[in-house]
Amino acid sequence: MIKNQAAPAGPPGDSSAFAADLLRGHTDTIVLGALRGGDRYGFEIYKAIRLATGGDHEIKEATLYATYRRLEKDGLVESYWGDETQGGRRKYYRITDAGRAVFQGNVAAWITTRRIIDALLDVKDTTP
Template identity: 40%
Template sequence: MHIDKDLVAASATPIVLGILAEGDLYGYAILKRVSELSGGGLQWTDGMLYPLLHRLERLGHVSSSWGTSEAGRRRKHYAITPSGRATLAERQEQWTVVADALRQVWQSGQRPPLTAEGWA
């Protein structure tokens, strides 16, 4: 399934902050987690994730530190900050309102169609 890029962009910040709220991760692990959470429906690339992580770091929502993997490779690990947690809570509230509105619209599909005079 193709997911519109506007929807991906709108959901990227709360998804990444939510993932980091579970624990510190490096970039590739974040990409894998996004794919897992979406059942493979979201396949982000490095070119999408790293600019987002850098922006979140500039905004103070994420911090980073260098570490070494079990294989000896250096990896940059990302962690959510208190500011990031506050932003995540705010985005969760916003998305709840949006999701509730969408649910109501989709459930109202049983309603007769809207005409120029009102509901048929």
């Protein structure tokens, strides 16, 4: 199980540490992807990421909130306060047109990178 959490590096060749580092480099794209289907509040994005991976990947809340601030500063997401009638107010995030463009560009770059790495490692695509 891959958890995106600060943990001591495993032994050389530890694939879970490598995978976590690789995923960590795509946090912005992961968050933008989670917002493509509609506005979400911060913890809802955390849960969506965890659910989408069957619990194999989670991003620390502190990392996510730093990501939200950076994405908002860069104009890739906008935030607003929800109007909850019960419980605390929630800050919602929505992807902007610029965020959609960055997401699409990052996905295209990921597909190209994956194709190149697969070719270099002589890995055959096993996706249906």
